[in-house]
Amino acid sequence: MTTFGTANEENSNLSRSESKAVRRRSVALLGSLIRPVRLRFWLTLGMVVLSQATRVAGPAIIAFGIDHALPSLAAGKSFPLVLAGVMYVAAAIATALLTAVYVTSTAKLSQAMLLDLRIRVFRHTQRLSLEFHEKYTSGRIIARQTSDLEALRDLLDSGVSSLASGLLFMLFTAFTVFALDWVSGLIMLATGVPAYFLARWYQKHSQIAFRESRVASASLIVHFVETMTGIRAIKAFRREPQNAERYGELTEHYRKVTVRSINLNGIFQPGLVLIGNVCVAVVLLVGGFRVLSGGLAVGVLLALILSTKRFFQPVDQMAMFYNSFQSAQAALEKVSGLLEEVPTVRPPKTPVPLPEARGQIDFHGVEFGYGNGKVVVPELNLHIPAGQTVALVGQTGAGKSTLAKLIARFYDVTEGSLTLDGVDLRELSTADLRRAVVMVTQEAFLFSGTVADNIALGRPDATREEIETAARAVGAHDFIAALPDGYDTDVNKRGGRVSAGQRQLIGFARAFIAAPAVLILDEATSSLDIPSERLVQAGLSNLLSGSDSGRTAIIIAHRLSTVETADRVLVVHDGRIVEDGSPAELISGGGRFARLHGSWKESLV
Structure with a gap:
């Protein structure tokens, strides 16, 4: 080719x-x-x-x-x-x-x-x-x-x-x-x-x-x-x-x-x-x-x-x-x-239906490398139960975002299998996969159109009431209501009328209304200042748990204030999981996460 x-x-x-x-x-x-x-x-x-x-x-x-x-x-x-x-x-x-x-x-x-x-x-x-x-x-x-x-x-x-x-x-x-x-x-x-x-x-x-x-x-x-x-x-x-x-x-x-x-x-x-x-x-x-x-x-x-x-x-x-x-x-x-050019991630010819995903994720002997490059994720076996909030932490370049991209199937694993509710991601239709897994990135890109259109990106048929409910849940309603035309304000190209933090809140509302079984937050709070970060914590907790049985959440963050809300922390180093446990367990264990947590505490003083 x-x-x-x-x-x-x-x-x-x-x-x-x-x-x-x-x-x-x-x-x-x-x-x-x-x-x-x-x-x-x-x-x-x-x-x-x-x-x-x-x-x-x-x-x-x-x-x-x-x-x-x-x-x-x-x-x-x-x-x-x-x-x-x-x-x-x-x-x-x-x-x-x-x-x-x-x-x-x-x-x-x-x-x-x-x-x-x-x-x-x-x-x-x-x-x-x-x-x-x-x-x-x-x-x-x-x-x-x-x-x-x-x-x-x-x-x-x-x-x-x-x-x-x-x-x-x-x-x-x-x-x-x-x-x-x-x-x-x-x-x-x-x-x-x-x-x-x-x-x-x-x-x-x-x-x-x-x-x-x-x-x-x-x-x-x-x-x-x-x-x-x-x-x-x-x-x-x-x-x-x-x-x-x-x-x-x-x-x-x-x-x-x-x-x-x-x-x-x-x-x-x-x-x-x-x-x-x-x-x-x-x-x-x-x-x-x-x-x-x-x-x-x-x-x-x-x-x-x-x-x-x-x-x-x-x-x-x-x-x-x-x-x-x-x-x-x-x-x-x-x-x-x-x-x-041929897509490297292709939809299956005969997809396995998964209309109602629960959110259980399993890595079975997974290996991955970008293109013909070296393997960046060595053999990985990992089980994430449905409804669990998992934080991925580690130094820059450790492989956190790579794992998130694999779960979202932006890339296919090189070896092994990655399953959602027991179904290999490569066997799921694109519609079922995108409905079940949603990623909120650091950029929080906004398209030309109104604020309401951007919140309803994943659900164009959402009502105005549902859009406003999603915005209230993540703490975005007040600043949206203060915009010149409220929810009908045109955000212009790349969200020119809203700040970086406000774009991120709209991104959270977008994820909330999509109601995925698996939510991935890839450095999604990095654009928020301290007041905005505190404001979003309550809404983020609601976003992660949902109104019914809860959803699986994968949080990638350097700011450990978000990590503290997680049920489980995975410390990633060179594509491997080197520590696995609750935040309290890892802090008391004195390992890599304890040192990261200590450094974060010192930065707040």
Whole structure:
């Protein structure tokens, strides 16, 4: 599988076998986009063929008018000339109508394909596992949805139809020239040899240039997204000049690779025009002598010159759209690479139903390592009864969050099994798993929308009364009621109208209303100040116990005030459970937890 990421994108000089594989993958993607609209595609192509056939008829009709209709008119017969005029006008009208129809049809076709691709990219990106999103930058994914799809839009909207119509026009014109005079046809055919080699040279060099351009464009987007996302840190550490300098370097690189592609086109396009003009001159010279010798009619010579000149008319347009094609081809390679990524956490083919989970968690000989890296969780056997509140403590990097991610099935265990109520997590449907297990993270991300919408994220059908009950339970109601529009206040992007602590309280309310069997709090109180932390303790106790039989809770925290409410403490070190017991037992035992607890007590003095 081709990996979508920085290393792959920066390696623009692919080997020949890799390039072929990438092209096959891109063509397969394009074919899958055409398949649902193939009827419109073939109808549009048919209209393109007809429009170009009527377009090339003009010179042949002119030849008929000069060599046959005019002599007939001199003999007193006007019908052939009238017929030639009517045929010419009819061909022009047919060309205009067919062109208008295929242009609008192409626009509808391209928009349908782009809609399909946009939705496909978005849905696939959502389906990809957390491992993918933690490994690759969001800027590169944004580049796939923005600049790359825009490059494809430019090609599909007009580039493909222009390329197809240009090629068909040149093909039909060549047939017309051969039909009128095979000698002139051979001359025109001979000019195709230098044109072919020029096109091959351009294709080889521009393909590299446009790949580099897509990479440079993605790097610009990545830097911009990272800068805007981390703007607080940038301002706090006065990094604006360095970031601007770096952005300038990336912009300059993008300018250079873009200019390189423009320079290539500056050789390719004039070269094709020169070949076309030379061809017209040779046809005129050879044909002129043949007219003088009586071997060629004047009308035919005029038709040949017009046809030969018109033969090279689409070349300029095709050269321009070839740039779009190269850019779109590079973009298609990137998008197809993203769509080729396979989720490492996949839903089961035949899931085991678990409509009402109790919350019992069991690790049976579990081992885990990120990707192909070393094992970070050695063989682990652990039983957590339903309804128990368990605190995971330990130094940074000990493996606490890794265990939480395994329980939430953001990652799959490498060896062994991890079960919920006796069912392996890998055998549960995504709906049952997400309903049973909810994680509240340190970030407490809020989406654009109202406060009520954010609380009801896990239960969109929740009533306003249920939303307010959840907010009261975790101590969030008072500050929400004080907002400009209360629960209908728009929190804006990333919760701009509420503080970090308030975002966390909304996250607790969100978890409360979801009513999961297993609740994971991953450093979820780290954003709260001391007054807010005290305020949330009572609501947190209610959140952990629930209104009926209680729920299983996994608490990861450095602030041990939350840990004190736990039934059981697990001390994690290097992915292993080194201490297991109640808070009181471990404090009296004088081990790692006792030392952590002592240090925490001292920090409060």
